Structure formats: C-alpha cells, structure tokens
Amino acid sequence: MAAVSLAAVPDPAETPAFLSVDGLKKHFGGVKALDGVSFSLLKGEVHALVGENGAGKSTLIKILSGVFPYDSGSISLAGEDYRPANPHVAKELGVQVVHQEFNLLDHLSIAENISVERMPTTRFGLLDKQEMNRRARLALDAIGLTDVDVKAPVSSLGIAHRQLVEISRALQCQSRILILDEPTATLTERETKRLFDIIASIKAEGVTVVFVSHHLDEVFAICDRVTVFRNGVSIGTDRIADTTPDGVVQKMVGRQLATTANEADPDRVPGELALSLDEFCTQANPKETGVSFDLRYGEIVGIAGLVGAGRTEILRGIFGVDPIRSGRLFQAGKEVHFSGPRDAIAAGIGFVTEDRKDEGLILDMPIAANISLANMHAVSRSGLLQFSEENRRSRDGGAKLKLKYGRISDAVSSLSGGNQQKVVLAKWLARNPKVLLLDEPTRGVDVGAKAEIYAILKELAREGVALLVVSSEMPELMTLADRILVLAEHEIQGELTRPEFSEENILKLAYGQARQAGGQKQ
Amino acid sequence: DDKPVVGLIMKSLANEFFQNMMAGAQAHEEKRGDYKLLAVGMQNETDFESQINAVENFITQGVDAIVVAPADSRAMVRPLKKAMEAGIVVVNFDVALDTEAKKQQNVELAFVGPDNRGGAKLAGDALGKKLGAGGKVVIIEGNPGADNANERRLGFEDSVAEFELDLLDSRTAHWETEEANSVFSNMLTAHPDIQGVMAANDSMAIGVVKALESAGRDDIVVVGFDNIPAVGPMISDGRMLATVDQFGTDMAANSIDLALEVVKGGPQLEGWVKTPIELVTAN
C-alpha cells in the first residue's frame, strides 16, 4: 500500500475541533445503536472510524448527515450547535457522505447519477446535458474509470464501478467534511490507490475526511487519527503515529486476536475433481474464448482480478444464473447443464453472491427466514414450517459466524452491513454444500469476524468441500487459497501456487493484459 | 350491392334489454333483406363518447340512416345534427333527445319510443292501488344522471304524488342486481316499515326480491321495469307485483322501418311516435 504523505498532520492540541460530538446516543426500538459516542474532527485531517460490525459507525454517519435524528448528546460544527433535520441541511453546511449501502438511480445515466445533487443548468434554467456529461467524464477520469461511458445507465455497471460512481458523486460538491463509509469494501488495489490519491489532494485543500474501513492497513496508510468504536460506545481516539494496528484491534474487540495462519494446511490434500470448466463462456462474456480450470474437493481456489475482469461472471455461469454461450462444465467428471440455480443447488453447489442487497437478502424478512431460505426442506415437514427448528438452526448458524442481532425474528434490514453479509454466508453454510462459490465473501466484515470466517471456510475445505473464492482483497486470497487464478479481460492470465503468492505477482498478472490492451488502443 | 345502409347505435349491449333489441333488429334485417345493418353498442352505460364516435364513424362510412338510442339526451344532439347536415336520415328512439338542447341547436328531430315516465307511472300506479294512500314506499333508482333513470324516477314520483304514498327513501343501485340487493337490505334495516318498492329496472328488482326472501319478508310489494325473462316466474308466483314491458325487441326494428321509409323519399317524421308500453302482472 502506497503510503500517502503524512506531512501536514494537524496537532490536535493546537487546532480547535472543527466538529465535536459529545455523549451521542441513538436507539432503534430496543437496540442501542449508539450509547455514548464522543470524538472530534480537526480541520483538514483524515479521521478513521473503526470497530466491529454493528459497532455503530454507520449510525453515527447517518446522524451526521441528517438521515436520522439523535436521542441525546450534542454535536457542534464550527462552534455552532449541529442538528441537521434532513440530508439537505447537512449538505448545505458542507457535510458530504458516501453511504455504506448504495444509493444510485439504476435506470438513469451515470452522468445523471453523478450530478444528481446539483444538476447543471443552462442560462434558461434547462438541464445542461453537455456540461453534465463533461463533468461526469472529468470525475470518472479522476478516479480512474476512463473506460466507462457516462451516458450508460448505472444498471449496466458491476458493483465496484457503482461504488466509484458513488464516490465521484460525493466529490462533485464543495464540502467541508467528506465522510466515506467503507468505500473500499468493493474496490480492488488499483481503485483503492486512486481513491487515496484523491483523498490526499482534497485533504490538502483543507477538507476533513472521515474514513471507515475494516482494513487497518488502509487506515494506517492514509489516516491521521483513528477513533475506535465498540458496542455503540467510542473507546478513544489515537494519533496514527502513536498507535499500531494490533493496538487498534485490541481496542476494537477488547482482546488479542489470533492471527490466521497464512500457510498451507498440512492436513488437507485436494481430493477428487469437483468441478471442471472447459472453455467455459457465458453470454455476458465479450470474448470468444472461455476459461478452463479444475476445482477439487477439499481445495480452495481463489480468483483474483481487477474490477470488471469477469470474475463474477464465471461464478454466475457455473451456478446457472446466466446463460452459457459455449464451453462445457463437468461435475465429478460428468458433464452437467444447469438450467438455473435450482439445478446447481440440487447438485450440491452453493453461491454467496456479491451484492447482498439485490441478490442475497430479503431485507424485510426475519433473520431466521433468510438463513433458511436456501434450505427450506430442513426447516419444514411436508411443506409446513417448523419454526422452532428454524430458529434453532438459525441461531446456531448465526452464532458460528458471531452474528450480532437483537432477535432472530428481527428483519435483516435492522442489521449492520457486516452482519447482513454474515447472514448471506449463514444461508449457504446451512445447506452444507459440496461445492461453495463465494463472491467477495467478507465484504464489509470486520477483522475479528473475518478471521472466524476464514477459519470456517478452511474447516469446510478440510471436511472435503470444494471452494471457489472471488475476492478483491489479495490478503484474503493469499490467506485462504491453495491456488490463485488471476483473471483479466475475461481470460485466465495465469495461476499462482502457494509459494508464488505475493501481491506483486498477482498484480503483475492482473495488470499485464490490461496494459497491453491499452497500448494497442493508442 | 346498393342496398341502403342503416347504422344502429345502441346503449350497452351488455344490458340484455339492448341485446334483445339488437337481436330483433338483426332478425328484421334478414327478414326484410333490402338493407344492410351496421350495429354498435357502448362499452358501458356512461360511455357517451363512444356513441359520439359511432356517429362520426357512420358519417365517415356514409351510411344512409342512423337509428340511435341516445345514452345522453343532450350530448348527442350536436353530433346527430352533423349527421343530418351530411344528408343522413336520423331517427331517435328509446330515449328522447332533450327538447331544450334540440331547440338551442336548431335541430328538428322526431322521437320514436315509449314513454319511460309514463311506463314507470304505470308500475307506480299498480303499487299505489295495492297499498292505498299513506303506503310507505322506496325507490331503487338507476344510474344517477342517466336520462331513463331520471324519467323513471319522475314517473314513480308522479305515482307517489297521485296516490299520496309516503316516500321513505330513494337510492341508486346503478341498475345492478348485487348492489340492489345490498342497498335494499340496508334500506330495509333503516326502514323496517317499508310496504312497497319501485325498482327502476328488473335486474334491480331481482336483487330486491332476494333481499326480501333473505329477510323473510313476504309482506312487501315490488314492481320493476323492462319485463326481462328472469322476472317472469317472480310475477307469476307473486314475489313481484308488476313490471312494465316496452317491447324492446321490436323497438329498433320499427324505428329502422320508419328510417327506411324516409330514405326512400317518404315524409320526414315529426313529433313523438309513441311505441306501446304495457303493464305486466300475474293475470
């Protein structure tokens, strides 16, 4: 991670607080989301908020941006009492946010999404589309999305591109405080680095940036100070220079974390062929040639690649979600044709999707109902639901993943982002699949829980499950996988075995082809 | 093929009264064999526009005569005037165009048809005779705003005045059996002392009769209008006192005859060519 210059660290002792929060409390029904939060922001600093899933970071941010009112406590902004009634007021006062969950207008163009807060108008008060597209182009170029047409609808974008569009939008307006709630959760190395450059430059303009991430390396790379949350309470604020990642983690979870071994598991030997792809190619794939690789039982294969490399596509193809154009798919040596997820599931395959909101969860339904969604036969008898069985299984499944919730019958929408992700995982683990496809399985999950999830996945592999993991986090792949396939431009650029694992090697393969293609164009 | 073409415009053919009328007209076309019939109805009772559209379509097609049962006595005046100006023979039947409106538009047009108000009064009188002065009655009206509904209500009110009946309530059930059943049940609750019911058509009368049966009341006298087949048994077994037959089956056919007469060069029709109405009772 390229460290951004920390030259202009403001000294908290000298600069007066620009925004200060004192004893803030907020509850949802019986859930105390914030139970006494105090911290302050200095002008021109990059301030990290860290904490476990459900610690209250997003809730604080929503209060600061005028989405929710708060119950008690006080906030002051530039010396004045701050109590924004709605997002509009917050924006007027210069508080700009990128929320954790996307807020995009799917059927409008990217340009319209980027300028939705203040669309440019002509002299006659009409929408100035040209100016709008120009601005969008500039904004996207700045963040490195040079290859996207600003007039295309957002619905045609993958999840990472959507995140970048969200960020570009927030950067459109002059703000005094820019809050980014887990902006990097869906980004790969390349975009993350771009984002950090941008943060550095706006910081130089005196803008305060609040940065939420579960990646402590990112926090340590760009932030000046860090405030740790635990169970709705702020534990304290440190200067980055005065602390260490371990120290932060300890504050977060209140204990020392066992580090996950980054080594091969000696007890585990890959077994029989689970899946094997032969020139496998979905209709979404613009390339003629498909991908070919094998996946064995008891093996974890990682797929790395930049955003839009076509990783999700492969998983969707295997699972029967997207139609196949050409190529063959073998399960345990026999050719199979899945006409839909139903067939794939019947064949013992599970699929943790990348977009939990759109594809993974039924937000308004109880946690228990979501966990048993793919596993209805286990919680029902001749079509009748067995509620106690369902609740028992769901609690067990949740407990395994350290799911933090009020009641198992609460709607999933009441959970924090990371905990929602755990529900998606729990849903598929409940089925005991023989083959598990995972697309960004730990998106938004905190460090502690991540370690638990890694342990669980490794345990599954040990029990003989075949796992295919797509992830934009290279450390995650290197921790989990036995082999890593690197994808670019919908083609496998190479395969790395454990001894070859390094961020550099992965990136070399992931970028290699892209750079070539870029060269041809000019 | 130079047979004269007659455009027949009716109200909703979903209403069996007009459906029968149309069947009568079609049989008539076959029998006479010397003209071509184009018939259209409306989507529903209040769809005035489609009648106006039909007139316009007929003008376009250059029919020789338009025979029309107007859904609204005022709205149809101007389009029909246009048709007459285009040289088409127009005959108005079933419901008379509004006299005032005709005068304003300078339209001279005869009317061929029954006296709805008079017919309702026939039914009302039958009820009045049976109950005598002071008899407590209610009216179940047709669609508010519809001309024949208006006429029939006025006819019933004429009887109420003449026989000094006590009109307790008057409500619409939009010509509809089920609604009449519900509305009348509720009226009966509000006024348990009802002695007679005047329903503006037989479909509603059926709903009323069923409501009386459910309530176990056989002391209340019901009259209707139209003489649809379904009320036949009710009249013969006394569940209904009377209904009014306006011989709808022949009405259109007769009007077509009159129109063809004029097309062939006969004299223009004038005034009100009254068609028969008859009170139908058990004996």
Place this chain on the structure above:
Amino acid sequence: MTTQTLSETMPKTTRFSVRTVLQNAGIGLALLALILFFSVFTEHFLTPNNITNILTQITINLVLAVGMTFVILIGGIDLSVGSVMAFAAVVAGKAITLPGFGPTEAIALAIVAATLTGVACGMINGVISAYWALPSFIITLGMLNIARGAALQVSDAQTIYSFPYAFEEFGSAMIYGVPVVFLVALFLVLVAWFVLNFTVFGRLLYGIGNNEEAVRLAGHSVYWYKVAAFTICGFTAGIAAIVYMARLNISSPIAGIGFELNAIAAVIIGGTSLSGGRGSVIGTLLGAFIIGVLANGLILIGLSDFMRQMITGVVIIVAVILDYYRAKYTSK
C-alpha cells in the same frame, strides 16, 4: 448488545402471530371507531338482523380479496377478478341449467364449472405475466376485457336464472344468524392465513414480493410460485361466482363490474403493501369489514347517495392515515 441474550431466553414460540395482530391493530381501531360511531348514531346498526346483512354483503368482496392478497403479496395485481367472477358465474349458470341432471348433480357441476373457469383464467394471468415477466396490471387488464367479453358471449348477455332450490337454500342458510356463505369466506381467510404463515409456500410468496432475485438464487422456482398466486386468485374468483349465484339466484354477465377495485382496496386498507412482500390476510379481513360497515352504516344513517360516496372516499383515506400513526407508534 444485551438484546441478544434477551431473545435467547424467550420461549421458543413463534412471535409471528402476535406481531401480526399488532400490525393490524391500527386498522382494527379504525374499524372499531366506525362501528362505535354507527352504533351511537343509528338505531339499527347493532341489531342481529343488520349484522347478518353486513356479513352477507361483505362476503363476495372478502372472498375476492383473499385471493387478491396472494397476488399483491408477490408484488402483482389482478384487475380481472370482477370479470372472471362474472364469466365463471355464467359458465356455471349454463352448467346448472343443463337439462337432464338432478339438483345435486347440477349443483356439483356448477361448482366444478365455476372453480375451473376461475382457475383457468387465473392460471393464464399467472403464466403470461410470470413467463414473460410482464406487468400483471396490463395482463390482467387484458383478461378483464377477455373474460367480460366471454361472459357476454356465452350468455348472449342474458341473465341466467331458475337454479335448483337447494342452491338458493345454501345461499340464504344461516347458522346462529351467521350466513353460511360468510362462514365459507371466513374459512378461506383462515386457510389463507395458515398457508401464508405456516408453510414454505407462503414464506416464499412473501420472499418473492420482497426480493424475487434472492429467492431465485436460493434455488426456488419463482415462476411456479407466481403462477400459483394468480391461480389462487382465479380460484377465489370462481368461489365468489358460486356465492353470487347462490345469493342472488341468477348469473348475470354484467356482474362484478368494479369489484376488483373494492377487493384491492380491502387488501391495501388491511395494510398489505402494493409493492409486495408485506401484509397479512387478517388485515384483508379487517379491510373488507371497513368497506362493508361503511357502506351499510352510511345508508342507515340516511346520507344521500352523493354524500355517501364522498364520505366513503374520505373515510378510506382517513383510515390509512390513522394506520400510519399506528405504525409509527408501535414501531417505537
């Protein structure tokens, strides 16, 4: 959070039903207010006879609304129920008046004919809108026209009458002053409630209304569930046809015009979300009662037809506004 331990110690009963009751309390309160109002301001409202009347009068709407609840829960809508009811009634009317059958066979034949007609129409609605993923609004609007045209065509626009006596008897039979047809409707409500809350099928219908894609990716055949929901709605339209025939002793091809709006209103007043995924058939029951009590009470109170129509509109709006405040209050 401490709440977790709380839920761990709670008894393992389903709290689903308790919540359902609470969710519907708001609209229940509106209903109670209406009933109270009419009891005070009219003489006959709370008499046994009038209660019988109300129960009879809401039956058809309730039956239609039960099926409509299934369709709306999956995020669809069915505008054709009124026409399909008429079509089913006409087909059944033709069947029941066929010569050569004894009364029992004729009635059985009619019941089979009506339900089959309803089921067929509903299934067509479902198959077309699910297979091509087309808006059910427009598909069922098409069916509204098709079924009405068919009803008129089959009956030649004539009212069909003279059904067996036993059929009439069923239509007007009472058990302790409660009309048997209403009990049939109530039974449908209970079955629907059970199916929606205690079966996998019902759970998945809610799921589809919330997030169809998630349900599909979990390996369920969304297509069949959708077809099933529309078919159920067609089935209840068939049942409504039977109730109509038994109650009025005729089959009219122009029956049921506008009934779809009433049925949808009952469902939505009952708190089911038009966008699907949220609601309950118990709410629908209350919604149907609100509409029925209002229609009855406003006549008893002697309001003119026009005022009555206006007040009906106002009360419908006020009822959902009240429900808003109830929801706000109970969610705290």
Place this chain on the structure above:
Amino acid sequence: MTTQTLSETMPKTTRFSVRTVLQNAGIGLALLALILFFSVFTEHFLTPNNITNILTQITINLVLAVGMTFVILIGGIDLSVGSVMAFAAVVAGKAITLPGFGPTEAIALAIVAATLTGVACGMINGVISAYWALPSFIITLGMLNIARGAALQVSDAQTIYSFPYAFEEFGSAMIYGVPVVFLVALFLVLVAWFVLNFTVFGRLLYGIGNNEEAVRLAGHSVYWYKVAAFTICGFTAGIAAIVYMARLNISSPIAGIGFELNAIAAVIIGGTSLSGGRGSVIGTLLGAFIIGVLANGLILIGLSDFMRQMITGVVIIVAVILDYYRAKYTSK
C-alpha cells in the same frame, strides 16, 4: 474491454434520443401492425375522415395519460383522473352557464375553473400520499369517490348543457383535418417530453421513481416533487374536462367512469414501468394510439361488441408480449 473502444469512437452526440426511439420501436411496431391490418381488412380505415375520427377519439385519453405518466414515473398511480375530470367539467359547466357573462369571459372562466379544480384535487392526492408516505393507490381511490360524489352533488346529477357557440367550435375545429383538441393534446405531450428529459425537475422525477431514498439523501425534497407530479396529473384531468366539454357540449357528472384504467393502460403499453423510474411520454403517445386504433378498427371491421371486447384484451396482452421480445432483441 471491447465495449470501451466502441464507446470511445462513437460521436459524442446524445444517444439518448436514439435509444428512446428504439425503446419505443417495439410498441411502435405493434401499432404499425395494427394499422396495416386494419388498412387491409377494412374499407374506410385509412380515409382522411376516419383518421380525423381516431385523432379526436384518442384525445381525452391521451391528455389524461400524459399526466398519468408523471405519476407513474415516480412510482405512484392515480385512479381518480376519471372522476376528477367529471368534477372539473361539472364545476366548469356551472361556471360557463353563469348568467351575465359574454361568451369569451364565460369560456375563460370555465377553463380557469376546470384547471383549478383539477389542480386542487391532484394537489390533495399528492400532499396526502407524499406527506404520510401512503400508497397513492388507496388515496386516489378515495379521491375517486370524493370527486364523483362531489360532481353529482354539485350538478344534482343533471347534465349541464348549452355552452357558448365558440366553445363548441373549438371542440370541432380542424387544421388540415387535424382536430385542434388533438393538437392541444400533442402539445401537452411535447411539453411533458421536454420537461421530463431536459429539466432538472424531470430527471429528478425519474430519479424518485428509481430510488426515492437516494434522491432524498442527495439533499432534494422528495415531498415537493411528488406533490408536483400528482398536481400535474390533476391539471391534465382539468384539461381533459375542457376537451370533454368542448367536444360533447355537455358536462355530465357521470363522465369518465373507468377512464383511469384506459389512461394507465396507455402509459404501461407505452413501456413505462408501473414501479416507476423508467419510461417515456412518447411511449404513452403510442400506447394511446394503440388503444384508439384498436377501438376504431374493431368497429370498422364489424366485429360484434363482445368479440370486440375479447379481442381488445387479447391485443393488449399481445402488444406487451411483442414489446418484451423487442426489448430482448434490442438489448443485445
């Protein structure tokens, strides 16, 4: 990425309009097919007179559908337009027949009265459904009853007639065989198209239909935009009332029953999504034409009324199925 090079080399014109045309081509093709069919199988379909007729006949539905497009784009629905139209016509009818005004003043008064009535009703719909975030289906169903009751009350259920001659003239005036009232409707379509595509207001309406929460989080007052959409719909209902009066020369309190379904059908057949956020008013124009051409052509072809109703239903369904295949094909 190959798509990249493509998009880079394309001229920087807005492909939006091209796309819009393509998006509507499907339903345009269905319309073309209908026109072709009727031209071949009927004698009078393509005569100037008949075209004039069709244009006149679709005018009211088109006017209503333009306003409906705004409401549906934000994810709402307005069931009250038919009733509001009748109410506005009755109020305007009362105004125009007030004694003591010259024809010009009387007509001006009527136009003001009709639009104000429409705007007021629309605004009430909007304020209630936006302020309490209630389903517009049920609020406008309430308004349907209120406005109808009010229309009957104000007019005492009597048709109002005898309007100034100039008003009639406007209703039947033609420019080169094109009815002036149709030109008015077309003008509304163009204004709506312009507003929806070239103003910030319009784009935000699309935005609200897509994701209301996102628009709110972007700092906009969703409330006012929603109120505005419903108000526009009320406004067009007022305009429709004027067209109705000019065309029929009466104000009938029972006008417009069921018009809401036709208007909604035009919008949805035109490709606007009932869940909001997607669609265009040009599609609405084509949708209104499909409905109008169908009604006209099926009469010319001499089909019986019942068959006509059935075929109408079938064609509506087939049109949206065709559109499905068009969408599938063009998205490749």
